[in-house]
Amino acid sequence: xxxxTQTPRHLVMGMTNKKSLKCEQHLGHxxxxxxxxxxxxxxxxxxxxxLEERVENNSVPSRFSPECPNSSHLFLHLHTLQPEDxxxxxxxxxxxxxxxxxxxxxxxxxxxxxxxx
Amino acid sequence: KNQVEQSPQSLIILEGKNCTLQCxxxxxxxSNLRWYKQDTGRGPVSLxxxxxxxxxxxxxxxxxxxxxxxKQSSLHITASQxxxxxxxxxxxxxxxxxxxxxxxxxxxxxxx
Numbered sequence: 728x729x730x731x732t733q734t735p736r737h738l739v740m741g742m743t744n745k746k747s748l749k750c751e752q753h754l755g756h757x758x759x760x761x762x763x764x765x766x767x768x769x770x771x772x773x774x775x776x777x778l779e780e781r782v783e784n785n786s787v788p789s790r791f792s793p794e795c796p797n798s799s800h801l802f803l804h805l806h807t808l809q810p811e812d813x814x815x816x817x818x819x820x821x822x823x824x825x826x827x828x829x830x831x832x833x834x835x836x837x838x839x840x841x842x843x844x
Numbered sequence: 845k846n847q848v849e850q851s852p853q854s855l856i857i858l859e860g861k862n863c864t865l866q867c868x869x870x871x872x873x874x875s876n877l878r879w880y881k882q883d884t885g886r887g888p889v890s891l892x893x894x895x896x897x898x899x900x901x902x903x904x905x906x907x908x909x910x911x912x913x914x915k916q917s918s919l920h921i922t923a924s925q926x927x928x929x930x931x932x933x934x935x936x937x938x939x940x941x942x943x944x945x946x947x948x949x950x951x952x953x954x955x956x
C-alpha cells in the first residue's frame with residue numbers, strides 16, 4: 728500500500744449506530760487530518776494531529792471522536808450521528824503541521840462516503 | 845464569506861476544447877496556492893503549486909497562473925480529454941500555519 732488509505736470506502740448507518748472510520752498513511756508523515764466534504768461546499772477541517780497529539784478540534788460536535796494511536800494511523804469514531812452528517816470524510820497527512828512554503832503538501836486519502844439514515 | 849471563491853461552479857466542454865477556471869482569494873499572509881484535481885469517489889490530488897514569486901506553473905495540459913497583487917489565480921486546461929472530468933479545487937495556504945483555505949471547487953464535465 729502506498730500513500731493514504733481509508734476504510735471503509737462506503738458506510739451506511741442509522742442514527743443510533745456506532746461505527747469507526749480508519750485512515751492509514753504510508754508516507755512517514757508527522758501530521759494527520761480529518762476533513763468533512765459536503766456537496767458544493769469547501770472542505771471543512773475537523774481535527775488535526777501532530778506527532779499523535781491533537782492540536783485542533785475546530786468546534787466539531789462530540790458525536791465525532793478522533794483517535795490517533797500512532798503517527799501512521801488515525802480513526803474517527805462515530806456515535807449518534809444526524810442525517811446532516813452524511814458527507815465524504817477525507818483523511819490527509821503531511822510531513823509537518825505548519826506550512827513553511829511550498830514543501831508541506833497535504834496528501835489525501837480516497838475518502839469514506841458516509842450516509843446517515 | 846469564504847476566503848477562496850471559485851468560478852464557475854460547473855462547466856461542460858467538448859473533448860479537445862480548452863477551458864479556464866478562476867479562483868479569487870482574500871487569505872493573508874499568503875504562502876502558496878495549489879490547484880487540486882478530485883475525481884469522483886477519490887481524494888484530491890495536487891496539480892500545481894505556486895508561491896508568491898511565481899506567476900505561472902504548468903503540469904502537462906494544465907497551466908496555472910497567479911497574480912498575487914490582485915489575489916487571483918486561474919487554471920487553464922488545454923485540449924481537454926474525457927479524463928479531465930473532475931472537480932478542481934483551489935487551495936490557499938498561510939505561511940507557518942497548517943490551516944488551508946479551500947474553494948468550493950469547479951466541476952468540469954468533458955463530453956465526447
